[in-house]
Amino acid sequence: MISWSDFEKVEMRIGTVIEADDFPEAKNPSYKLKIDFGKFGVKKSSAQITKLYKKEDLLGKQVVAVVNFPPKQIANFLSECLVLGFVLENNEVVLLQPEREIANGYRIA
Secondary structure, three states, X not given: OOOXXXXXXXXXXXXXXEEEEEOOOOOOOOEEEEEEOHHHOEEEEXXXXXXXXXXXXXXXXXXEEEOOOOOEXXXXXXXXXXXXXXXXXXXXXXXXXXXXXXXXXXXXX
């Protein structure tokens, strides 16, 4: 169990994917994403979502990400946020998304 104050430390925000590129250096099939979080800036993320998403379909898509983890080195790429999704039994990931478009940067509560 975690406390409410522990949960409040996790900063999840909405952002829009502005760039999606192949990431052949990654151990597992991944994309390199750039995500616009509005006034919180643009952050990079490595995302293992290649099974269900084509990189061209990700452009303009809003996603939810944890933005206050320390950066993580993944191969030759520094990931600055963690994109959230649902992991299915076969390890496919379905992105967590808002049910309507909202301004980038809003915090998830």
